[in-house]
Amino acid sequence: MTFPLHQRAVVADTHNDLLMAVxxxxxxxxxxxxxERWLRQLAAGGxxxxxxPVFIDDQYRPEGALRQTLRMIECAHVLAEGNADRVRxxxxxxxxxxxxxxxxxxxxxxxxxxxxxxxxxxxxxTVHRLGVRVASIAHWGRTPLADGSGEDATGGGLxxxxxxxxxxxxxLGIVFDISHLSAPGVAHVLELAAKPVxxxxxxxxxxxxxxxNLTDDQLRGVAATGGVxxxxxxxxxxxxxxxxxxxxxxxxxxxxxAGVAGIDxxxxxxxxxxxxxxxxxxxxxxxxxIEGLDPKSAIPGLEGxxxxxxxxxxxxxxxxxxxxxxxxIGGNVxxxxxxxxx
Numbered sequence: 001m002t003f004p005l006h007q008r009a010v011v012a013d014t015h016n017d018l019l020m021a022v023x024x025x026x027x028x029x030x031x032x033x034x035x036e037r038w039l040r041q042l043a044a045g046g047x048x049x050x051x052x053p054v055f056i057d058d059q060y061r062p063e064g065a066l067r068q069t070l071r072m073i074e075c076a077h078v079l080a081e082g083n084a085d086r087v088r089x090x091x092x093x094x095x096x097x098x099x100x101x102x103x104x105x106x107x108x109x110x111x112x113x114x115x116x117x118x119x120x121x122x123x124x125x126t127v128h129r130l131g132v133r134v135a136s137i138a139h140w141g142r143t144p145l146a147d148g149s150g151e152d153a154t155g156g157g158l159x160x161x162x163x164x165x166x167x168x169x170x171x172l173g174i175v176f177d178i179s180h181l182s183a184p185g186v187a188h189v190l191e192l193a194a195k196p197v198x199x200x201x202x203x204x205x206x207x208x209x210x211x212x213n214l215t216d217d218q219l220r221g222v223a224a225t226g227g228v229x230x231x232x233x234x235x236x237x238x239x240x241x242x243x244x245x246x247x248x249x250x251x252x253x254x255x256x257x258a259g260v261a262g263i264d265x266x267x268x269x270x271x272x273x274x275x276x277x278x279x280x281x282x283x284x285x286x287x288x289x290i291e292g293l294d295p296k297s298a299i300p301g302l303e304g305x306x307x308x309x310x311x312x313x314x315x316x317x318x319x320x321x322x323x324x325x326x327x328x329i330g331g332n333v334x335x336x337x338x339x340x341x342x
Contacts, residue, residue, distance in 0.1 A: 065116035069117075134332065135169060
């Protein structure tokens with residue numbers, strides 16, 4: 001019963017850094033590498049709607065960040081054009097619905113922390129012209145727009161340029177992503193936002209006290225805007241004990257977000273870090289830790305998108321109604337993006 005439901009439903013993933021892996025190849029290989037390596041994974045996972053974030057590694061910051069941002073956006077367009085029978089970049093809600101109706105995966109380009117744009121808010125219009133439809137304005141640390149979650153202790157919200165960026169994104173129709181934003185920054189956005197916001201890859205702080213997760217008040221705040229919180233699968237954000245890394249722990253976070261924010265305001269933002277790191281060349285990040293966390297730790301079977309049917313099966317085994325499961329695995333994100341991207 002699980003696979004037919006998963007197959008019938010819209011399955012949406014709001015954070016997969018696969019562009020990092022694809023763009024690491026020579027441009028002539030972008031389309032073919034995506035087809036050979038990633039399309040089969042997305043198909044096995046039943047993914048219909050994929051948000052593609054542009055994340056810039058430290059080696060490109062700050063001098064090469066804008067160039068690499070543009071290169072990765074170009075990579076997204078090239079891999080889509082080279083696989084037009086299977087995927088399509090979507091700019092608005094009708095585009096998404098047409099792609100799903102045609103049986104191809106709807107791709108939505110996102111920026112993670114607006115690397116390279118810095119305080120040049122006028123460039124938000126430029127990346128919008130290039131297809132960006134979701135964006136955040138900070139990562140772990142401080143940017144000219146806001147503080148990331150690793151800087152919670154500073155108490156800093158959005159800068160004046162950050163407020164200007166929020167307003168410009170709302171004007172253009174770019175979805176504001178609060179994932180990675182500092183707690184004061186999230187509060188500032190929720191105070192100012194005139195349109196629904198989303199968290200593309202954040203879990204529940206009540207279950208794992210880490211600054212990358214959202215408190216219950218923040219979950220309710222996102223829901224109050226009409227937004228969606230998409231739960232991160234990254235194991236160290238789900239638990240601080242290696243023995244507790246499991247599908248059940250992920251399901252605990254999903255059910256907690258649904259219980260606090262409401263069943264219409266929860267989705268999936270897996271952030272398959274190990275899968276991407278294993279594809280980067282030369283070999284990436286062996287032995288590296290992120291704030292003491294192993295970036296390659298993962299829920300068994302959920303190292304990549306092919307494991308997504310496990311989530312559907314797990315939720316059904318917990319007794320959730322099919323209607324609620326279809327909302328969680330993609331229905332809510334589909335509705336949100338088609339309504340917001342107009």
